Amino acid sequence: MFSDLVTDDILDVLKRTCVVLGRSSQNVIVQKRQKSLRDGDFCVPKGCFQINMEEFDHLKKSLIEESKQWVCPLREVKSDSYNSMLISLDRPLTYKTVISSVLRLNGQSPCLQGSKDAMLSVELQKQKEAKPTQTDLLEKTVLVCVPECDDCRSLDQLRGLVLTQHVVNLLHRNGLKTRLASFGDNVKVQKWLDLINFNMDIIRDSKEDCDVKNILDLARQSKYKLSQRSNDEEGNKVVHSETTSEHSAHKIKSDMLVLDAEKYLSSVSKEKGIYDKNLGKIHITDNDGITDSSIQIAHLQKCIEKMDQCDCVLHIIPDKKSFQLQKIDLGMHMLFGNTPNQIQMVFGSVAERKAPAARKIDAEEFYNLRFSQMKEASVMKYGECVKGAGWHQTIQNLTVASVKFELLLNVSRNTVKLDLSETNDFGGGVDNRAGAFVMYNCARLATLFKHFTKAVEDGIYPPMPRLESIDFSLLREEDEWTLFFNYIFPYNDIVRSTVVEMIPTKGIYSKIGTHKICNYLIGLSRCLSSYYSHTHVLVENRPNLLSTMYARLYLLEAVHTVMKDSLHLMGICPPTQL
Structure with missing residues (x-):
């Protein structure tokens, strides 16, 4: 929200001012910086936009003046040998506005009141008007097809479940x-759904529940129908019904039902090039009777009819299923005409690093290995007290977090490679320990606030003052601003960016950033760990120290809030203590 908002506002002022100056602004780029924030938070590189001193002074004045009305005003504009403009935010006001917004969304803080709230609403409305492609997604209803998991024995099936929950x-x-x-x-599969906290209402059907009579009737009447005969030795058509036994298959003289996908695609020019070129015919019935395609079409249509509104169907599928789902998509278009668009989010397989070709670990073995490693690590740290139902639940939560981080770390279409070394450091890979590392840092913050609350109850500290009275100019450390600017300031923009390309502008493949929240949490935890290791937050009760302590507590409360929110998006229960 704030990061994109400020970037767009800066760019808007620069372009309008360039019009006044009579020069082109076509190549102007405003970039958010990640490092060396002491020199500036945003920059305009010289490579894309060169200006003279007079133009710089004019642009600087326009930016500073107009930003006074922004929710995050600017403090300074300068230049260096690489950038035409280096733009710095007013840090105290930005701290207050953004932290206020983060805590207000979670109902955790009294925060700011009045004009700033109204100003924020105006700015958000401006952003919505400026980016209609993102707000087009609002209020849409999506039918999400859960990947077939059977008993969730394979790691690929487990990855499909984890991805679906996160999506x-x-x-x-x-x-x-x-x-x-x-x-x-x-x-x-219910055991796995419970284990990964997949508590969502699902429309379920089995093959026996699917009534394909309507599909057969529509196929016989379709203008895309082809006729192909398939006879037994006596010249009779053999049809095996999926709902009857093999021995009770009945013989009827009939034509095999086949739809001509090639004819359909040639009649709909905009669809050319979107689907696999090998999609020629779609069998509704074949030598064995009703096909899987017919059953799946009937199931999907039944699900759509159960919904009050369906704008889109999203299939989350392994790569090998993509061709079959294109058949279902085209079959529904040929049979039902005006049907919701179907898009596919394809995910890669799960493999083991350096594993013998013959060895293939299943989902339960993988989970048990991670559970035993988590338990061993806990025993090494806390001793023999690690036993009982409470510890079992804690270790289970850590294991689920570890498994989810490993399966969500990569772009969904890429293969996940697991290190399955049987040592308690998870093979030493950073990605293997990411979940435990993030959970540990979240638990550190939970413990910090428990200690502070207890100290307030014991009379060691006065209660936390309202945020509007906090002096954020006391946060002078660059580590504090880096933590805030790189992780709290852009949080809502990162969450929004995960689904911007969900509905493709061309084609049938959806791009959902299922790796972004996971990687965001890892980066945030590293930055937090570095800051926390050299900063003493809870200090002595002395007037000259308390103001800084409260400012830091509000900063860390915002960090804790976005960490918990991110974990919830991944379906992980945030830890409440170390």
């Missing part, structure tokens, strides 16, 4: 409504 949470956070549909009703 649904991201869609909800960005204002979309969802319904979930699952083809099959295997009770064994």
